[in-house]
Amino acid sequence: MKTGDFYYDLPQELIAQTPLKNRSASRLLVYDRREKAVSDRVFTDLLEYLRPGDALVRNITRVIPARLHGVREDTGGLMEILLLKRVGDKRWEALVRPGKRAKEGLVYKINDELSARILEPTEAGGRVVELLYEGIFEEVLDRAGEMPLPPYITERLAESGRYQTVYARDNGSAAAPTAGLHFTDELLREIAARGVKIVDILLHVGLGTFRPVSAENVEEHHMHEEYYEVTEEATRAINEARAAKGRIVCVGTTSCRTLESVADDAGVIHAKSGWTGIFITPGYRFKAVDALVTNFHLPESTLLMLVSALCTREEMLKVYEHAVKERYRFFSFGDAMLIL
Numbered sequence: 129m130k131t132g133d134f135y136y137d138l139p140q141e142l143i144a145q146t147p148l149k150n151r152s153a154s155r156l157l158v159y160d161r162r163e164k165a166v167s168d169r170v171f172t173d174l175l176e177y178l179r180p181g182d183a184l185v186r187n188i189t190r191v192i193p194a195r196l197h198g199v200r201e202d203t204g205g206l207m208e209i210l211l212l213k214r215v216g217d218k219r220w221e222a223l224v225r226p227g228k229r230a231k232e233g234l235v236y237k238i239n240d241e242l243s244a245r246i247l248e249p250t251e252a253g254g255r256v257v258e259l260l261y262e263g264i265f266e267e268v269l270d271r272a273g274e275m276p277l278p279p280y281i282t283e284r285l286a287e288s289g290r291y292q293t294v295y296a297r298d299n300g301s302a303a304a305p306t307a308g309l310h311f312t313d314e315l316l317r318e319i320a321a322r323g324v325k326i327v328d329i330l331l332h333v334g335l336g337t338f339r340p341v342s343a344e345n346v347e348e349h350h351m352h353e354e355y356y357e358v359t360e361e362a363t364r365a366i367n368e369a370r371a372a373k374g375r376i377v378c379v380g381t382t383s384c385r386t387l388e389s390v391a392d393d394a395g396v397i398h399a400k401s402g403w404t405g406i407f408i409t410p411g412y413r414f415k416a417v418d419a420l421v422t423n424f425h426l427p428e429s430t431l432l433m434l435v436s437a438l439c440t441r442e443e444m445l446k447v448y449e450h451a452v453k454e455r456y457r458f459f460s461f462g463d464a465m466l467i468l
């Protein structure tokens with residue numbers, strides 16, 4: 129497969145820059161794979177598509193204020209540091225910009241509490257950085273860092289909590305699992321009241337997931353690994369739902385990739401934790417996931433390839449053409465899609 133086969137034309141004005149006031153007021157494009165039919169709905173209509181006995185699987189990761197702006201005290205040179213993955217007590221893999229100035233041993237001051245020392249290069253072209261601070265890391269980072277909004281969002285976020293799901297719990301992501309941004313506490317209570325099991329799993333989202341594929345051939349792309357946890361409790365709930373003929377409905381591609389990483393060939397989920405670099409493209413046979421709530425994704429991205437694997441590339445591009453024609457809002461703060 130060629131990466132260019134997953135290109136579509138998206139007008140710039142359809143890229144959502146700000147979140148809606150009401151999280152669940154977004155639109156919902158529903159794609160029925162069996163009928164190959166598209167329906168234009170609103171997000172709260174999700175209630176009509178979920179059945180008693182289904183399991184709704186969500187990712188409880190929490191985005192950290194991972195973007196740091198540093199200054200060299202000797203020269204005044206500037207450095208942007210984006211924390212991606214903890215690799216030691218105070219060491220992180222990070223993206224740095226400008227990379228050519230990120231020489232090993234240099235120290236950049238973030239604020240009065242936090243500095244960052246540049247260490248060795250990473251395989252992905254970033255750097256390992258050592259964070260220099262005293263006290264509780266989460267509190268120090270909250271005061272020093274910024275929410276790492278994607279580069280296609282140019283508007284300043286008025287409220288940082290709008291880039292978190294209402295159920296975010298465990299710190300560690302460099303980007304939000306954006307399908308979950310549409311849910312409110314009230315909607316989740318209504319879903320549970322209808323007999324749908326709400327199941328929590330964890331995957332800390334890295335930025336590699338959201339990058340367009342640079343290789344000409346899809347098969348040559350290397351996925352960035354991300355940390356996940358699936359507990360015994362979650363495993364039991366999902367397997368019980370499947371045994372009772374309920375559907376496994378994932379909230380977001382992060383939940384989808386996590387379950388596919390821990391499912392056996394019979395679709396049985398196993399409690400595990402570790403790192404996954406699973407790369408799902410058309411032709412993949414899904415073992416655990418029956419339906420997916422997701423946002424719209426960048427052209428030529430691994431996430432567009434994943435949702436295309438749920439049907440075909442041709443079908444999914446037709447769905448995206450419909451979304452563009454009907455003026456859906458795209459990406460992180462955009463509208464949602466339900467693939468059944």
